[in-house]
Amino acid sequence: MSSESQYIELYRECRSMIHQHSAPLMNALRDEAMADFEAQGFPSQKVERYKYTNVAEAFAPNYGVNLNRVNIPADTAEVFKCDVPNLSTNLLFVVNDKPLASSTRDGIYIGSLCDFAMQHPDVLQQHYAQLASTKADAINALNTALAQDGLLIFIPRNKRMEKTLQVVNLLRSGVDMLVNRRVLIIMEEGAEATLLFCDHAMDQVNFLTTQVCEIFCGNNSRLDMYELEETHTSCRRFSNLYIKVGTDCTVSHNNITLFNGETRNTTDVLLMGENSEVTLNGCVVADKNQRVDNNTLIDHQVPNCTSNELFKYVVDDSAVGAFAGRILVRPDAQKTSSQETNANLCASPTAHVYTQPMLEIYADDVKCSHGSTVGVLDASALFYMQQRGIPIDEARMLLKFAFAGQVIDAIRLEPLRDRLHYLIEKRFRGELNKCTGCALCK
Amino acid sequence: MLEIKNLHAAVVGGKEILKGIDLTIRDGEIHALMGTNGAGKSTLSKVIVGDPSYEVTEGTITFNGADVLAMKTEERAHAGIFMSFQQPVEIPGVSMTNFMRAAVNARRKALGLEALKSTDFLKLMRDKRKLVDIDNKLVNRSVNEGFSGGEKKRNEIFQMAMLEPSFCILDETDSGLDVDALRIVAEGFNKLRKPDTSALVITHYQRLLDYIRPDIVHVLLDGRIVKTAGPELALQIEEQGFDWIKDETK
Amino acid sequence: MANEFVKKVAEEKYKFGFTTDVHTEIIDKGLNEDVIRLISSKKGEPDWLLEFRLQAFRYWQTQTQPTWGHLRLPDIDYQAISYYADPTKKKDNAQSKEIDPELMKTFDKLGIPLEERLALSGTAVDAVMDSVSVKTTFKEKLSEKGIIFCSISEAVKKHPDLVRQYLGQVVPYRDNYFAALNSAVFSDGSFVYIPKNTRCPMELSTYFRINARNTGQFERTLIVCDEGSYVSYLEGCTAPMRDENQLHAAIVEIMVMDNAEVKYSTVQNWYPGDAEGKGGVLNLVTKRGLLKGANSKLSWTQVETGSAITWKYPSCVLQGDNSQAEFYSVAVTNNFQQADTGTKMIHIGKNTRSTIISKGISAGRSENSYRGLVRVGRKADNARNYSSCDSLLLGSLCGAHTFPYMDVQNNTATVEHEATTSKISEDQLLYCNQRGISTEEAVGLIVNGYAKEVLNKLPMEFAVEAQKLLSVSLEGTVG
Incomplete structure (x- = not known):
């Protein structure tokens, strides 16, 4: 049986059950999405964007899917330790794909996508599945066909989220589980938010997660977003993130992978309005058999935008790190300024690093550069430090x-920055093999 | 006391550079090592501190009776050997504070002392900074990153003050023309020097020796010490160059 | 201002676009096993070579044309091409050994005199028109040193063991679609063998010329540089202006033994098509060197100004310990030209070093891509690579792209890549204008300055030619 067929059959058999537990707006797209999935199949590694990740293999095992929406309890107090200390946040737990609470305050909605779909079908219709094409990507297609709920954040015109919103994604299951999560973030003109997403796995089973996240940044909006993955070696994550950026926006996104099994993060930024500035940063610390594949696209469609991209990998043991970053400057996007850097430390003879920065430029009045390095620690710096009496390991x-x-210091959220300094230093000292917060790690 | 006997050393996998060095530096003595380019002066200093790019093929080095060649680079540092680098390396991202804390505490650990408490360490930094007159701004930056030549030298002296070595190697091979850098290193060393502090000063030129008076001057040519005499030798070299020594040794 | 200049470039003539009126024997269009047998028999080849061709052809039939390049490659009708054209064949099958004076004139006109007394100092030439080598100069002089420099057809006859030993060793016919095609139908090209401990006393060079209509050129060059030896090899190419595309699918294989060094320089000036993008050569080439020996060195230098489409990645397999490879490239595209070019550096041996310097210059409506792979294998301890890829855009309708791939499996390796994209600034032009230099001349100056790092790597005579070529290819393209 091919990897695809079990999902095609699942959908055929459970179509009505899936529909029953979801919103009509989401249901309306499922049949077509599944047809798109059937037509494409999982991308092979000959497909340029999936060169470094074997998707079919990841989806081949038999995972359970909670289509019937069996309530999975989560003791949130137990995981509260995962919180970043000293960070004053609004905290929201999402168990698998389901937010544990929904709220509307000052016009800002945070909560279940399904619930919002019932209340504001018009808003949802304008945005849902508008960026994540089911024709262009099989993961989008599969997620759109199967996802029954997810998180929606709606920030109306000129509203500012006072506190950082911390979304804790908890994976919970007694059996191997496929989780299809949907995230939709709508920021109207002048909206402002700081968002921190933390991924944790609470059970020692195999988790496969697809997350499709669509973000609409209206004109003059400001978004500062962090995704931090601290799951475990039996977790696979396929995340597709699409950000549509309007005029005069400031958007920054950080993808930090510390613990995982296999991760594929696709991040596509569409610059559709002038004078916007986008920062995509990422940090990967991988050892054992971790695999992390970050694939980004920054699509400059209009003039006068700036993008900066910095990804750093420290890859040890038999881990595999891959980075592919494409900067596309379309014919009209004059005065684009874009800089991309990917630096990798390959720390063990069995670690493997792939890096593939790409500039594709169709406008002449631009400033674009990329740099990519794979290397070892500077021998002369090591020697200098040893001469000062610092042991070689230190x-x-x-x-x-x-x-x-360099990536961590660029984080504007100070408590998170401190927390990551602490976690990464511990990790490099070999003092910590897992994150301390999860129930598992105790 | 540093004692070097019949030292032969080569670039790892490469040609022999030191071809039998004998050198004894007693506590409190200052020795100058002079010689032409490529004679092996910097190699000798790097072999003493344990640069992994060189291998010792023959001979011994002892420091206060301990076998230096059996020690790791950092252990040599803990034993009190300090080198002021000719070109101090830049280490982006590592702050001077973290760097010095790691160095000071590693040494204390080797000496069987407790790690310094953060407040005590910062006080030590402050005191030493004043002593060697280094700008606070430099101490707050990454190690040597973006420092000017003079600032780097000042930073070397600051680290010397922090680590209180008993034997210093001042490698000033190429900075002979930069009088400022020389003066910083020399004056700093003189200020920090204790009666039993010894040093090996490496230079092309007499000029550095105007600031640091050597007790003994050696001339190194083609991997061997070919002449040893008092401070007057340095003056003679300044006037006459090295050719007459070459002729003498033929 | 800019637009006027862009327009003007269309008027620029390709000065090598003339045709030679010479009787040419052309076999019928089409490709099948019989055609391959015919080519092989015309060349009087041994059975093993025919077998090699047939195997390659059978493999080629199972493959499809690759689509991964950043190119709009037209559908090529492989049955509409003639695979063998011989301009040296006499009408009446006369046995005279004299070369048709028209051919001599053609090469004179191209600046490649085939009479040794007129030759550029210190350069031996193998002149190839269409499918056949017309003449190789200085053969005798070179043979005194044991150096073999002749057409590959001649080598097959005179040195069959050497050819058989090395042919297809660096680029096997299964390597890619066009390599398979070439292996099936290759006609002529040069063969070079430098014996042990020999420094080749002159530059060796091959000049390729496509003349006949509706033919493809499938040359094959094989260079073997034995232990402790050195050779510098130059390659030049031009073609007449024709409305239809001409297919050129070549293979160059280079084998470098212990302590040997090869420099390979190309000035590629195939007909690029007209200002509307009509015609031009499809230049689909596989070039690769195997640095088989310890301490071996290979350097590729290319100046690519011609061809409607260029698809070529002169590569190096650094197998010998301490081997060193270089790739220096200037690729200029104008009008509707498309280039997808770069290199592969495959590090296998220890302490291997590679350097990549690529300068892309795009003008008109052209597309210019750098594509490169640096792979460091698990055993390639202390491998080092440095790549620098710069793009210069002249005008707002062209594209400049960089697609480097890095694949590192060794933790003692250092791989660095940097790329920038820029344009000639108004300030630079104004400065030049103020000093009395016309904008057109200024662009030539600036572009040549930009490409200097690569041009400096070329042998002297070539460098002068290449500089002129750069200015001419870009005249009036100020953006």
Whole structure:
């Protein structure tokens, strides 16, 4: 049986059950999405964007899917430790695909996508599945066909989210589980938000997650977003993120992967309005058999935008790190300024690094550059430190930490920055094999 | 006391550079090592501190009776050997504070002392900074990153003050023309020097020796020490160059 | 201002676009096993070579044309091409060994005199028109040193063991679609063998010329540089202006033994098509060197100004320990030209080093891509690579792209890549204008300055030619 067929059959058999537990607006797209999925199949590694990740293999095992919406309890107090200390946040738990609470305050809605779909079908219709094409990507198609709920954040015109919103995604299951999560973030003109998403797995089973996230940044909006993955070696994550950016926006997105099994993050940014500034940063610390594949596209469709991209990987043991970043400057996008950097430390003889920065430029008045390095710790710096009496292991740790620090230091959310400094330093010292917060790690 | 006997060393996998060095530096003594380019002066200093790019093929180095060649680079540092680098390396992202804390505490650990408490460490930094007159701004930056030549030298002296070595190697091979850098290193060393502090000063030129008076001057040519005499030798070299020594040794 | 200049470039003539009126024997269009047997028999080849061709052809039939390049490759009707054209064949089958004076004139006109007394100093030439080598100069002089420099057809006859030993070793016919095609139908090209501990006393060079209509050129070059030896090899190419596309699918294989060094320089100036994008050569080439020996060196330098489509990645397999490879490239595209070019550096041996310097210049409505792979294998301890890829855009209708791939499996390796994209600034032009230099001349100056790092790598005579070519290819393209 091919990897695809079990999902096609699942959909055929459970179509009505899926529909029954979801919103009509989401249901309306399912048949076509499934047809798109059938037509494409999972992308092979010959497909340029999936060169470094074997999708079919990841989806081949038999996972359970909670289509019947069996309530899975989560003791949120137990996981509260995962919280970033000293960070004053609004905290929202999402168990698998289901937010545990929905709220509307000051016009800002945070909560279940399904619930919002019932209340404001018009708003949803304008945005849902508008960026994540089911024709162009099989993961989008599969997620659109199967996802029954997810998170919706709606920030109306000129509203500002006072506190950072921390969304804790908890994976919970007694059996191997496929979770299809949907996220939709709508920021109207002048809206402002800081969002922190943390992924945790609470049970020692195999989890496969697809997350399709669509973000609409209206004109003059400001978004500062962080995704932090701290799951475990039996977790696979396929995340497709689409950000549509209007005029005069400031958008930054950070993808930090510390613990996982296999992760594929697709991040596509569409610059559709002038004078906007986008920052995509990422940090990967991978060892054992972790695999992390970040694939980004920054699509400059209009003039006068700036994009900056910085991804740093420290890859140890038998881990595999892959980065592919495409900067596309369309014919009209004059005065684009774009800079992309990917730096990798390959720390073990069995670790493997792929890097593939891409510039595709169709406008002449632009400033674009990319740089990519794979390397070892600077031998002369190590020697200098040893001459000052610093033991070689300590010297290595300091240099690795300094290497990753460049991304962490760029985090504007100070408590998160401190927390990551702490976690990464511990990790490099070999003092911590897992995150301390989850029930599992105790 | 540093004692070097019949030291032969080569670039790892490459040609021999030091071809039998004998050198004894007693506590409190200052030795100058002079010689032409490529004679092996910097190699000798790097072999003493344990640069992994060189291998010792023959001979011994002892420091206060301990076998230096059996020690790791950092252990040599803990034993009190300090080198002021000719070109101090830049280490982006590692703050001076973290760097010095790691160095000071590693040494204390080797000496069987407790790690310094954060407040005590910061006080130490402050005191030493004043002592060597280094700008606070430099101490708050990454190690040597974006420092000017003079600032880097000042930073070397600051680290010397922090680590209180008993034997210093001042490698000033190429900075002979930069009088400022020389003066910073020399004056700093003189200020920090204790009666039993010894040093090996490496230079092309007499000029550095105007600031640091050597007790003994050696001339290194083609991997061997070919002449050893008092401070007057340095003056003679300044006037006459090295050719007459070459002729003498033929 | 800019637009006027862009327009003007269309008027620029391709000065090598003339045709030669010479009787040419052309076999019928089409490709099948009989055609391959016919080519092989015309060349009087041994059975093993025919077998090699047939195997390649059978493999080619199972493959499809690759689509991964950043190119709009037209559908090529492989049955509408003649695979063998011989301009040296006499009408009445006369046995005279004299070369048709028209051919001599053609090469004179191209600046490649085939009479040794007129030759560029210190350069031996193998002149190839269509499918056949017309003449190789200085053969005798070179043979005194044991150096073999002749057409590959001649090598097959005179040195069959050497050819058989090395042919297809660096680029097997299964390598890619066009390599398979070439292996099936290759006609002529050069063969070079430098024996042990020999420094080749002159530059060797091959000049390729496509003349006949509706033919493809499938040359094959094989260079073997034995232990401790050195050779510098140059390649030049032009073609007449024709309305239809001409197919050129070549293979160059280079084998470099212990302590040997090969420099390979190309100035590629195939007919690029007209200002509307009509015609031009499809240049689909596989070039690869195997640095088989320890301490071996290989350097590719290319100046690519011609062809409607260029699809070529001169590559290096750094197998010998301490081997060193370089790739220096200037690729200029104008009008509707498309280039997808770069290199592959495959590090296998220890302490191997590679350098990639690529300069892309796009003008008109052209597309210019750098595509490169740096792979460091698990055993390639201390491998080092440095790549720098710069793009210069002249005008707002063209594209400049960079697609580097890095694949590192060794934790002692250092791989660095950097790329920038820029344009000639108004300030630079104004500065030049103020000093009395016309805008057109200024662009030539600036572009040549930009490409200097690569041009400097070319042998002297070529460098001068290449500089002129750059200015001419870009005249009036100020953006």
